[in-house]
Amino acid sequence: MQEELEDYREGLERLVRERTAQLEEANRELEAFSYSVSHDLRAPLRHINGFVSLLQRHSSGFDKESQRYVEIISSSTSRMGRTELMKKRIDVDLLVKRVIAEISEPEDSSKIAWNLERLPEVEADSGMLRLVFVNLISNAMKYSRKRPDPEIWIAHERKDGEDVFSVKDNGVGFDMSYKGRLFGVFQRLHRQDEFEGVGIGLANVRRIIMRHGGKVWAEGEAGKGATFYFSLPSQESERKHE
Amino acid sequence: MNRLGKILLVEDDHRDVELTMLALRECRLVNEVVEVNDGSDALDFLFCRGAFEDRDPENPAVVLLDLKMPKVGGLQVLKEIRESQDLKRIPIVILTSSRQETDLIRSYDLGVNAYVVKPVEFGEFMEAVKQLGIFWAIINEPPPRG
Ligand SMILES: Nc1ncnc2c1ncn2[C@@H]1O[C@H](COP(=O)(O)OP(=O)(O)OP(=O)(O)O)[C@@H](O)[C@H]1O
Ligand SMILES: [Mg+2]
Numbered sequence: 001m002q003e004e005l006e007d008y009r010e011g012l013e014r015l016v017r018e019r020t021a022q023l024e025e026a027n028r029e030l031e032a033f034s035y036s037v038s039h040d041l042r043a044p045l046r047h048i049n050g051f052v053s054l055l056q057r058h059s060s061g062f063d064k065e066s067q068r069y070v071e072i073i074s075s076s077t078s079r080m081g082r083t084e085l086m087k088k089r090i091d092v093d094l095l096v097k098r099v100i101a102e103i104s105e106p107e108d109s110s111k112i113a114w115n116l117e118r119l120p121e122v123e124a125d126s127g128m129l130r131l132v133f134v135n136l137i138s139n140a141m142k143y144s145r146k147r148p149d150p151e152i153w154i155a156h157e158r159k160d161g162e163d164v165f166s167v168k169d170n171g172v173g174f175d176m177s178y179k180g181r182l183f184g185v186f187q188r189l190h191r192q193d194e195f196e197g198v199g200i201g202l203a204n205v206r207r208i209i210m211r212h213g214g215k216v217w218a219e220g221e222a223g224k225g226a227t228f229y230f231s232l233p234s235q236e237s238e239r240k241h242e
Numbered sequence: 243m244n245r246l247g248k249i250l251l252v253e254d255d256h257r258d259v260e261l262t263m264l265a266l267r268e269c270r271l272v273n274e275v276v277e278v279n280d281g282s283d284a285l286d287f288l289f290c291r292g293a294f295e296d297r298d299p300e301n302p303a304v305v306l307l308d309l310k311m312p313k314v315g316g317l318q319v320l321k322e323i324r325e326s327q328d329l330k331r332i333p334i335v336i337l338t339s340s341r342q343e344t345d346l347i348r349s350y351d352l353g354v355n356a357y358v359v360k361p362v363e364f365g366e367f368m369e370a371v372k373q374l375g376i377f378w379a380i381i382n383e384p385p386p387r388g
Contacts, residue, residue: 042339046362047257053364054264 023187049077085125085211092119092165095126096154099133104141112141113151120156122163123235128208135201136167136228142195143226144171162214163234168227174220182218205230247303247379248274252284252319253337254311258360262306262337265371271379276302281314285322288329301332301387304355304378309338309345317345320352331385333378337371 052074059067096119100109122129137152144150153168174182174189181187183206188199206216209230220226249271253259259277266272278284284307286292290299305323309316316336323329335356336349349357358374361367 042360042362043255043258046339046360046364046367047261049362050257050261050364050367 023184026186045077048073052077085128087123087125089121090124090126090129091121092129092156095130096133096137099130099137103134103138108141108145111150112144113149115151115153115155117153117155119154119165120158120163122232124212124232125208128211132205132208132230133167135205136230139201139228140167140169140171140226142171142197143173143190144169147171158234159231161234162231164229164231166227166229168225170225173222173224173226174218175222176220179218179220183216202228246271246274247384248276248300249375249379250284250287250302250305251275251277252279252281252305252311252316253277253308254279255308258308261364261367262371265368266375268368269372269376271375274379281311281316281319284319285314288323288332289326301329303382303384304333304335304374306335306337306374309336309340309349317348317352320349320354324353333382333384335374335378337374 052070056070056074059070062070093116096116100114104112137154140152141150144152147170149170151170153166155166155168157164157166172190172195178189181189183202184199185203186199187203188197190197202216205228209216209232213233214231216228216230218226218228249266251259251262253262256279259279263272263275263277266275276287278287283293284305287294287297288301288305290297305319307316307319316338320334320336323332323334333355334353335358336345336354337358337360338345339360341359346357356374358370361370
């Protein structure tokens with residue numbers, strides 16, 4: 001009996017290792033794929049962008065409507081091709097309040113007890129930073145939804161020349177032994193029938209924060225809740241590097 | 243400052259040729275640009291072969307080289323130039339869509355002088371090409387003829 005159990009356990013562990021390796025492989029392939037797609041898109045985008053800009057040089061001869069069309073094409077393509085971060089000063093406090101208002105239905109938002117610390121201004125790409133908060137806050141809402149008394153904390157701390165932000169909830173939490181997987185593409189710790197989702201939210205968060213020179217990490221406990229952190233190099237320390 | 247050097251533009255995509263030429267024309271470098279559309283023509287030009295047998299023997303001050311081209315790719319052109327006694331010192335700038343690490347490493351291993359990823363945004367693209375043209379065709383001191 002003991003032996004049988006032992007065998008069974010070993011078999012299971014092997015299976016877990018194999019599955020993990022397969023997932024990691026799939027993950028790498030996906031990243032390579034998305035890289036090559038974005039690369040293949042660069043050339044046509046550059047051409048559209050270039051020739052529309054040339055067209056605009058002649059646009060004084062166009063009627064109003066045609067001028068407007070050309071402007072729309074031009075602004076859309078330059079938004080698409082934007083690979084550089086467009087950093088500027090952002091009032092994170094305002095950004096977070098807007099995000100909360102945008103993503104929460106009035107009924108569930110009022111059920112949630114929100115604890116919002118006063119958040120500072122930072123230097124970042126506002127569209128991207130917005131995506132970071134959309135993902136973290138919607139996760140906090142989603143994974144605490146089944147509690148009768150959901151509560152969410154959003155806080156900030158300045159530490160070792162970094163601005164550290166955190167989004168904390170008292171939801172289902174997660175097992176810390178899986179924390180390495182949270183930020184991978186298509187990696188989910190919860191089943192689809194418990195909590196819907198694709199598993200790309202945190203992968204995007206990680207990518208965006210890394211591009212800003214920061215870090216992401218998380219703490220959690222099954223059944224007790226989770227805290228997601230990210231850091232951004234604070235302005236003073238960035239200046240020193242320049 | 244030096245006399246204007248010749249630029250060899252190796253690019254298979256005619257749309258990129260047009261945009262690049264426009265940028266060079268805007269900084270008045272265009273008289274000196276030779277355009278070829280694939281790697282094997284580039285090698286023929288450089289080695290004075292085939293259609294380029296009787297070309298003016300002065301070597302270009304710089305080669306602007308695309309990587310992804312049919313038949314003979316940019317890396318192959320780079321390799322053959324670096325292996326040639328007569329051509330090995332010609333400054334070569336890779337001008338490409340790829341920022342793939344393997345391409346970067348191969349290019350630098352083969353002794354490229356600069357590696358520039360074509361910016362997607364038109365203004366940035368024009369600026370990058372102009373800067374390159376001016377630097378390599380005017381400011382940079384070319385290798386002595388030998
Ligand atoms: N606040 C949280 N509490 C508990 N687990 C979380 C929390 N946030 C994320 N997770 C876990 O991390 C996994 C990955 O999160 P991620 O946001 O990438 O995907 P998702 O929420 O499942 O789907 P989506 O792509 O729609 O955001 C989730 O499936 C969940 O298991
Ligand atoms: Mg999510």
